[in-house]
Amino acid sequence: MSGVLRIHFQDRDFRHVQLARSADPMWEAILGLHVLTTPPARLPEQLRPWRRRARERLRDGELRAACRLLGDLAPADAAYFPDFLTPAESELGMSAALSTLRATPAVRLARELREAARYRQLPPWTRQLAAGDRTLLGRVADAVRHFHERLIVPDWSEVEATIAADRAWRLEALEDGMEAVLATLSPFVWRDPVLTAPYPVDYDLHLRGRGVRLIPSFFCHTRPMAIADPSLPPVVVCPVRSHPPEPGAATRPPAALAPLLGAGRARVLAALTATFTTGSLAARLGMPAPTVSGHLKVLRGAGLVRSERAGAHVLHRLTGRGRHLLGN
Incomplete structure (x- = not known):
């Protein structure tokens, strides 16, 4: 060009x-x-x-x-x-x-x-x-x-x-x-x-x-x-914004989180570097969408993730507590 x-x-x-x-x-x-x-x-x-x-x-x-x-x-x-x-x-x-x-x-x-x-x-x-x-x-x-x-x-x-x-x-x-x-x-x-x-x-x-x-x-x-x-x-x-594929430095959870949350849940939490739908987060992590959805439900219950409906989709993002836990 x-x-x-x-x-x-x-x-x-x-x-x-x-x-x-x-x-x-x-x-x-x-x-x-x-x-x-x-x-x-x-x-x-x-x-x-x-x-x-x-x-x-x-x-x-x-x-x-x-x-x-x-x-x-x-x-x-x-x-x-x-x-x-x-x-x-x-x-x-x-x-x-x-x-x-x-x-x-x-x-x-x-x-x-x-x-x-x-x-x-x-x-x-x-x-x-x-x-x-x-x-x-x-x-x-x-x-x-x-x-x-x-x-x-x-x-x-x-x-x-x-x-x-x-x-x-x-x-x-x-x-x-x-x-x-x-x-x-x-x-x-x-x-x-x-x-x-x-x-x-x-x-x-x-x-x-x-x-x-x-x-x-x-x-x-x-x-x-x-x-x-x-x-x-x-x-x-x-x-649209392109997201780096997993694994990558931006989506690796701190080592101490896996024993605390479980390896899968820690990966989901760390991957929320922006706002994602369940499907886009699953694609980013290479995990089944139902598995990601289950992890998000637990993380939401712990106050680490906020989920909001936007039209036909549900968008997930970190809360302040979630960012603090990741050291962000």
Whole structure:
């Protein structure tokens, strides 16, 4: 990547920073397509099992056709793909996003496809789409829906749980102010008043008091992505926080804890370096989820762990007593 994304903040922008409450289905679909077409060696370890399962499902001809059509519009190596593919209404769910996509005005289709053509040669069929062909636009929406239903939905609970844990971790940083939250947005670097990250092109996003909606993404793995049209509400998508695999220094309990709590319980306690769901904690430790759940119940009863429901998921974190016991 030869460029830099620079997001310019003013004082009033800090009052309008939003952190997405849940996974965004449209962004996850488009970025899932990018994972699907990226060689496994270039992917983080946690995305390779999903890619393997998804590739096995591509025996379906209709699904392969959907991937080809979407790949024409939003290839993984694109410096830009049309913003109409990721409408803001996606935060309300896939149905709302697809309705908005189908209703995209012809003038916007033409403008954004012209912009895409500045960076790469588009296939001939996109000229018809740029002319406002509603049937073709419907095919694009159907392709997104088909890709989402067949390849993303089967793993949606893992996606949601990962996003929920990531959001809780970032909100913990809010205790030290919004700048501390911005500092969690790897690979971004915060140097007041500009947030910067590697990008395919040089791009300056001036918030001008509008704030920005931050969307952590399960499938975003190489670089952040931003809505390109400066007239649209600012949106930045960034990778979820990656957790080091167990075993590791950060998740090894002090030697004295194993005799006190039991080896398994001590490992669970030490692994709570941030906020986790039961499933994500089990994956991190390589332990069965029911076993982790049992350990968490005992640790919660001892006042070492706090568990709180967030939508469909339960999030676990250390209490002050738990941190003290670990020497944190």
